[in-house]
Amino acid sequence: MLGAIVKSIFGSSNERYVKSLDKLVRQIADFEPTISAMSDDELSAQTQKFRQQLSAGSTLDDILPEAFATVREAARRVLGMRHFDVQMIGGIVLHRGEIAEMRTGEGKTLVATLATYLNALEGKGVHIVTVNDYLARRDAEQMGQVHGFLGLTVGVIVPNLNEYERREAYAADITYGTNNEFGFDYLRDNMKHDRSQMVQRPFNFAIVDEVDSILIDEARTPLIISGPTDDKSDLYMQVDAIVKTLDPEDYETDEKSKSVTLTEDGVEKTERILEAAGLLEGSNLYDVENTQVVHHLDQALKAVVMFKRDIDYIVKDGKVVIIDEFTGRMMDGRRWSNGLHQAVEAKEGVQIEPENQTMASITFQNYFRMYPKLSGMTGTAATEAAEFFDIYKINVVTIPTNVPVRRVDEEDEFYKNTLDKFAAIAKLIRERYESGQPVLVGTVSIEKSELLSDFLTKEGVQHNVLNARFHEMEAHIVAQAGRLNAVTIATNMAGRGTDIQLGGNVEFRVEDELRDMPEGPERDEALSKIKAEVAAEKAQVLAAGGLCVIGTERHESRRIDNQLRGRSGRQGDPGLSKFYLCLEDDLLRIFGPDTLFSRMMNSNLADGEAIGSKWLSKAIETAQKKVEARNYEVRKQVVEYDDVMNDQRKVIYEQRSDIMDAETVDDVVVEMRQDTVNAIVADACPPNSYPENWNVEQLKARALDVLGIEIPIEAWIEEDGVDPEVVEERVAALADEHMAAKMSQDDPTIWRQVEKSILLDRLDHFWKEHLATLDALRQVVFLRAYAQKTPINEYKQEAFSLFERMLETIREDVTRILSVSELRMPEPMDLPELPDFLTGHIDPLTGFDDSADGDGSARQAALFGALASAPQAAVGPGASGENPYADLTISRNAPCPCGSGNKYKHCHGALS
Missing domain, CATH: 3.40.50.300 (P-loop containing nucleotide triphosphate hydrolases)
Structure with missing residues (x-):
């Protein structure tokens, strides 16, 4: 009651805030007579004047009144539209990094030109994010006339642009595009191998149109890039056949780590067989060109030698099903990563499922939170004000209408x-x-x-x-x-x-x-x-x-x-x-x-x-609030899990950026080699232990396999006072000498290119594997709740240890390739082209892909449009044996659109 009385006297906090902006609106109006008297050329020259003022130390807030007055006059001359005072308030709100809630028909698109122009003057780029391609094109064309008149450049990002066109669009002062396109370009950029290949600039300022649709409705669904999905079934089967011809003396096994390593004789024998099968480039198995074959060979060796049927897995209904080593239960739906599952499928002669792994992903929450300044506009945001502040730290300001409703x-x-x-x-x-x-x-x-x-x-x-x-x-x-x-x-x-x-x-x-x-x-x-x-x-x-x-x-x-x-x-x-x-x-x-x-x-x-009844209407509103609260919790949970990955994503992407920008990465390579030596020695010779407790054979084998050197460990042990630290120093010295001798045989420039290329390649490879592991972890971590453990805390702990393990693996793999492989690189080196990706915006609840349009309704429309036109006499696959939904993007596990109640893959999808 008291609050209502105070509100009636002083107004709500929103009303008081809007009223406080009247002073700025009056300052804008004071510039109008002067600016209206300018010629077109003088008006256009305002842009250069503002940029000079910014260079001299003025801030955007200092020039806001005159800049807004300039845009108002330009819009009047170019479009025949003059901004109302309430639209000026909306522009101020957008500039301040807040959400302007303006009713339908109040001219939000025109309002955006004010904040867009002002912030674009810094030359750092402004992004206008829309819900679909049509609006991006339309707004860029219409409002671009105002910006073009004032001397600013405008770009638009839509599907099917090539890399050059995208780079040009992002280089513009103002860039229009959809949330999906901006997000996918960010992910693709962080898979490039050179800074010159990237299309986006550093983030600066974004205005999100229909902000509730993009930052709320779609926030549950991450953007995912997956691929490549080439069918490698033949290669798996060929390598499997070769491995099955090897004898036990051709390889050495380690039961504890379930690893298999070829002996020297085994390497030579395998090289001859691979050469005869046409799978070997050159004559050396460990040439860099044969990395893919070596990877398949390693996995096939593990599958054939170390993984036992009915112990590690069973074959059920023509599929390889993993058996949990602790519980002995079948783990339906789980697959070994890195091609191991495909290798086991080849071993058992069942159908080999193609590899289709996540290469990069990000949620809209974490994408848009990277912008130093973020604002938005919509007709409806007040009901979600708490979520906007909680997730994005932006306030919602309700702008009054120009004319009473x-x-x-x-x-x-x-x-x-x-x-x-x-x-x-x-x-x-x-x-x-x-x-x-x-x-x-x-x-x-x-x-x-x-x-x-x-x-x-x-x-x-x-x-x-x-x-x-x-x-x-x-x-x-x-x-x-x-x-x-x-x-x-x-x-x-x-x-x-x-x-x-x-x-x-x-x-x-x-x-x-x-x-x-x-x-x-x-x-x-x-x-x-x-x-x-x-x-x-x-x-x-x-x-x-x-x-x-x-x-x-x-x-x-x-x-x-x-x-x-x-x-x-x-x-x-x-x-x-x-x-x-x-x-x-x-x-x-x-x-x-x-x-x-x-x-x-x-x-x-x-x-x-x-x-x-007003009572019934109130009951409905209460029900809506409950559903909204539930949906908010779902979105919040998505953010919590992606925040864990986001911290790791930042580390990896920053590391990639540093590697691409560095002229040489030899210091990184040396540090990786030292860390790898430390790990190898510590594993075989634990600190503060005596030589009789050391695993000498393991140390020698690992040094040869990873560092490419033979170490006289027996001679060292015979010396007095040798300890793990001394062994570590000597192994490191031998490894450094080996690499120095190897590098002296080639042009240092080529070696620098080789090191950068291998670093980026291994970083990308193991990051993809890490993403797949985290995906699997997220699927099963909820079961920890049965043990009275908090799933998100369990996920954080395991994800952190997995990330540390991934970094160790990257260090060792880079060291192994540089130390053991015989590198013959072409000069000059060509930058690798990115493969064709599958981009998806998959709703985890329905399995539908919403990436075709920002509001997610296109797939529904396509689905029901087909329903309206397809024969409806029968439910389930028709007698014709044709699939009327073959052209639609339907998840194989989604309900079939024919209404049979079966999954698509068991109904019409079986005909595709």
Whole structure:
């Protein structure tokens, strides 16, 4: 009560903050007379003037008022749009790294030009992130006119650009693109082998359009690059056949570590067999060109010699299933990494599953948190303000509308079942249709859109059905959803980012109707006619009550409901919104069939009867809050797990960056060799131990295998006073001498290139393996909860030890390759090309890939679009033996879209 009284007197904290910005808005207005009097050339020259001021020590805040006034005038001249004062407030909020919540139709795209221009003056680059490619292109083209007029360059990142085009787009002052494209480019850049191959610049400032969709809705799903997925079945089988011809005296085994090493005679014998099979480059197995063959050979040796059927694994239904060494249980779904599982499959003669490993991944949370300054804009963010601050440390500021809202939001209506509800909706739509009032209907799925479409067809109502499949086409339809008699059914995301203007959108009509008409009197006349028609139609629509928005059910997030409502009543227009609900809605099922709420509805409502109540609406809102809290916990958990990997990712990527930038990495190589020597000696000769306790044979074998040297350890032991430290020093000295002699035989420049190349290659190789291991760990760590252990803490501990082990493996592998291999490098060395990757934005709950479009609805649309056009007479694979869904991206473990209830791989997917 007291808080309400204080708020009524002093206003909310948001209102007080917005009011505090009035002073800045007045300063911007004070510059307007001077800037309006400038010529076009003088206005464009403002950019150079601001950059000189920044170079002289001024800050962005110092030049903000004049810079904003400059953009306002440029937009007026170029686009015929002048920023309102509330839009200036929005621009200030964006510049300060906050989220501007502005209602639909308030001109968020134009607002962004203010903060974008100001921050681009530093020359560090500004990224504008959109939810789909269409909006990226559209905004870059439209708002790019303002920036171009003021002398700034604009780039756009969309799919299918080559490396040069991407580099040019990122080099621009302002770059538009989708969240997926920015994220994937970051991952790809950190797989390149030279700084010149990278396309992105260091992060500076990003403005995220539809920030709630990108940073909230999609935040559960990481971006993943996987590949390459070449089928190497033949190579596995060839190497397996070769290994099976070897005799026990050709290799040495270590039961403890389950490792197998070829003897000298074994190496020579294997080389001759590989040479005859055409698998060997040159005549030396350990040439750098044969790295892949050596890798397969090692794994095949392990599989054939060390891994025993019915002890380490069993063969079940034509698949190799791992047996847990501690429990003896089968571990379905688990696979050994690094090609070992494929080697065992080749040994057993079963189908070899292709290797498909994660090469890089990142969540949107950790990607966008790398920007030193991050801001966003949307029509609906206040309900998620706590999450935005908790995860991204950015505040949400609600910006008042330029004109008071006149839309009427009616109470929800409740029905017993879906058919009653849709019949009532269809009846209301027909009434509004007959009166000329435009109607926009929001549905939660394509299925519901099709169902409502059937009802409207029976009522004789002409309508459009949109499902966010083709963004550009649907933007044109949504833009005209405010015309007289228009009835548009859309999924919640369809046409997002496009304004619905009453009477129609002149710009879109011109593009649709006059696209092919040449400039001239005839076109001018047609343009005038369109403008007159739109103005007349707008007057009729206003008289009919403006846009009527109908929600067919409540979404699990209040924010999505508010987005739909916000379509009506833009810029002071009249409008109406209403939601229809029933007990069969997904959200209402949260209450359960036996609750008081359900019993009351069933006992008090006759078929077709409706009930409306503020109490019921409040109960729905409470249910939404519970679901939102649950979803937030899911996203928060994703962040917690990815934070562990993110710390490691930063270390690896920084290490790669340092290697690429360094002229020489010999100091790193020497340090790695010293660490490897320390580890080898410590393993065979524990500190403070006596020579009789040393594993002399192991030390000699490891020194030869890893360092390429033979050590007279027996002679050293005969000396008095020799201890592990002395052995370590002597082994290190021998290893250094061996490498110095080896390097003296080649050009130092080539050696520097070789060292850098091998360092990067091994770093990438073992990082990929580490990612696969962490993926497997994340899948099983939840079982630790049964032992009263906290899964995330267990994950952190194991991930840290795995990371340390990976670094040790990298040091040893780099040392081995440089010490043992005979390197014959071409001059000059060509930079390796990155292979074709599979990029995915896979939803972990559904298995669908959302990477086709930012809002994730394209795959739904494609799926249900196919359903609408495919024969529906039978469920399951048809007699024709054809798969009507073959062109769709459907996870093999997802439910089959035919509705059979089976997994796709056991239904229509089996026909592919």
